[in-house]
Amino acid sequence: MVNIQLTEHFSFNELTDSGAHPELVAQNRIEAQGYLKQLKHTAASLEEIRDALGVPLVVSSGFRNTALNNAVKGSATSKHKLGLCADFMPKGMDIHAAMEVLKKSNKLLSVRKVIFEGVKGKLWFHVQTKSIASEPTEFYVTSDGKNYTKVA
Numbered sequence: 001m002v003n004i005q006l007t008e009h010f011s012f013n014e015l016t017d018s019g020a021h022p023e024l025v026a027q028n029r030i031e032a033q034g035y036l037k038q039l040k041h042t043a044a045s046l047e048e049i050r051d052a053l054g055v056p057l058v059v060s061s062g063f064r065n066t067a068l069n070n071a072v073k074g075s076a077t078s079k080h081k082l083g084l085c086a087d088f089m090p091k092g093m094d095i096h097a098a099m100e101v102l103k104k105s106n107k108l109l110s111v112r113k114v115i116f117e118g119v120k121g122k123l124w125f126h127v128q129t130k131s132i133a134s135e136p137t138e139f140y141v142t143s144d145g146k147n148y149t150k151v152a
């Protein structure tokens, strides 16, 4: 599949890659095509963070199918499996300083959670986009302003 740009600075391939498990990436990308809408929301959250920090972000994990999520020992209910999260590091910026900037930022409109992860001596950020991104778009009609019929 041809790589597509999800937003200005983040691509489909970047949000479906795995440095630790390159053998699982091809199948991961096939399954990720069912989560394009969610990945676009996640990329939009990454854009807000990039803008708030003023530096590029190096994404290490985005969508993970079950095999990849198991391989990295992710939680069974991880929102990475729904394409709603990404792990990243700010490029050329101390992660503690970055956390302080993000906590004060008013630019994170679509960001649900920022988790500062410090596990086994490694540091990274985990961002979750607002869960509305995972809800389907619904269509209704009304002829009296009171009763609404769902049509799709």
Ligand SMILES: [Zn+2]
Residues within 6 Å of the ligand: 061, 080, 085, 086, 087, 126, 127
């Ligand atoms: Zn994560």
